Amino acid sequence: MSECWDSSIKDELQMVEEEIRRSIRSEQPILTEICEYVISSGGKRMRPGVTLLSYLANGGRETDDVVKIAAAFEMIHSATLIHDDINDRSEMRRGRPSAYKKFGLQQALVGGDFLFVKAFAIGGFFDEEIVGLVADACTAIAESEIVQFEKEGQIAPLDVYLRIIEGKTARPIMAGARIGAYLAKAGPDRIHAMGEYGLNIGMAFQIVDDILDIIGKQGSLGKPLMVDFHEGKATLPLIQAMEDPKVGPRLSKLFRKKRKTNADIEEASALIAMTDTVERARQRAKGYAERALAALEGVQDSGHKQGLIRLATMVVERDY
C-alpha cells in the first residue's frame, strides 16, 4: 500500500489551506506573517484531515462547510502551538525557530490570540452544537495544559499522563471527527463511533510523539531530543522507565533535577535505552490504533475509509 493516508483528500486539504490563507489576512502584515510562518511550517494536517475524512467517509458530498471547520481546527492547533512555545520557552519547532523566538513574546502572544479569534469567527457560520464541540475541545486543551504545568518536574502517575494527552491532543481530534460525521448527517451512533476513532487516533499519535522525543533521529523532528525529560514532563515512556527496578531510581533522580546538564541528559538516554519502555509504549499506542480501527467497523468501504485506516497505521509506525 504505497498511498498516503491523505491521498484521497488532496483537493480538500488544498481548499483548507486556501480557507486558512483567507482567514488570516490582516491590516497588520506582521500578524499574517506570524500565522503564515506557523501554518506553513510543515504540520501533518492530521486535524483537518481527520475532519474531512470523517465527513467524506460518512457520505458527505458538499465540502464547503467541512472545509471551513477543518481550517478552524488547524488554526486553533497552530494558535496553541504558538502559545505553548511561549510557555515552554521553546526555541525550535519543526526545524525552525519557534514563532516566539522569531517574532518575540509580544507579537507571538497576540498572533496566537488573532488565530484563535479568526478560528472562532468561522464558528459564526455554524450552529450551537458545532460551536459547542469546538469550544469544549479548546477548553480541554487549556485544562490539560494547566495539569501539565502543575505536574512539571514530578513523576506523575500514568492516569495523569493519559488525562493530559487526552485533553491536549485526543479530544480536539475527536471533536473534528465528530463534527465531520455530524455535517455528513450521520446518526448519533455513527457520530459517537467517529468520535471514538478520533479520540483513539489522537492518543496513539501523542504517545508516538512522546516516544520520538526520546528515540527520534536527531533533527528529524525539527527539535532536539529529550526535551520532555529536560523540561520535567513525565511522558509514558519516561514514567515506565522510571518504574524500572534497575535504572528507575537513578533515572528518577536525574528527572527531578531542576537544572540538567548535557551529561545528565546523555546518561538518562542511555538508561532509558536499557529498558523496554519504548517498545511497551509503542504497544500501547498500537492498542489505541486498534480501537480506532474497531470504531470504523460500521462505515461502508470507500477510498476515504481506507484513508482513515491508513492513518491509524501511519500514526503508530511513523518515525518522524
Place this chain on the structure above:
Amino acid sequence: MSECWDSSIKDELQMVEEEIRRSIRSEQPILTEICEYVISSGGKRMRPGVTLLSYLANGGRETDDVVKIAAAFEMIHSATLIHDDINDRSEMRRGRPSAYKKFGLQQALVGGDFLFVKAFAIGGFFDEEIVGLVADACTAIAESEIVQFEKEGQIAPLDVYLRIIEGKTARPIMAGARIGAYLAKAGPDRIHAMGEYGLNIGMAFQIVDDILDIIGKQGSLGKPLMVDFHEGKATLPLIQAMEDPKVGPRLSKLFRKKRKTNADIEEASALIAMTDTVERARQRAKGYAERALAALEGVQDSGHKQGLIRLATMVVERDY
C-alpha cells in the same frame, strides 16, 4: 443628578455577573480562580453596560440574549487585560498584583486563552452577524496591539495614537452598542447610530484613561502614575506635550530614553505640568462625548437613554 449611569441596569448587570460565573467554571480550579480574580477586580463594567443600555434604550425587553453577549464582551475584555499585562510585564492592575504577577506567565497565558474560548462559546448561541461583529472587534484589538508594540519608544503621530485607541478600546464598545441595538430589532440607521455612540464613548474613555495615567491621584487607579511615559507609549497628552515649544525638546529626549530613572519620570511630570496638554486632551475627550450624545438624538427618552447620557458625562469627568 446623583444617579449613576448604570443605576437602571443593576439587575441586568447582576445577571451578567452570574452568566460570567457560570461560563468560567472549570475542572481545573486554578483556571476559574484566575478568571474570578481578574473579573472581580473592580472593573467599571462599561462594556456590558453599554451593550445592555443600547438594547434596553432601543426597546428590547427579553434580556436573556443580551445578557449573554454582554458577558462575552466583559470576558473578552478581561482576557485581553491578562494578556496585555504579560506583554507589558505589568505587575499591578487595579490596585492588586496583575494575574501575570500573581499566577505566573504560563497560567495567566492559558487563563486568558480559556476566557477567550468561553466568550466565543457564548457566540455559538448567536447568528453569523453577531459573531462577525464580536470577531471583528477582537481582530481590531489584536491589530491595534501590534501597532502599539511597533511604535513603542517612538513619538508616534496623532493619527497613529487615534488608530490604536480606536482598535483597542473604542471598536469593542462600538460592537457591543451595535449588537445591543441589533438584538432589540432596531433598524439599520439606529444600529449605526448606536455604533457611533459606542465608538465615541470609547475614544473619550481611553483619552481620559491616558490623562489619568499622568495626573490621577497616586493609587486611585490602582497602579503607579506615568506608566505610559515609562513604557514609551505616546498617548495624546504626551504627544501634545512633546510638541510644546518650550518643554517639548527636553521631554522628548526623556521619553526616548530606554531606561528611565525615577528622576527622569519626576522631571517629565513637572515638564508636562507646565503645559496645557491635559486640558487640551480633556477638551478632545469632551468632543467625542458630545458626538456620542448627538448619536442618541433619535432615541426615545427613557431611564435607559438617561443612563447612556450620564455615561457620556461620567466618562469625561471621572478622576479614577
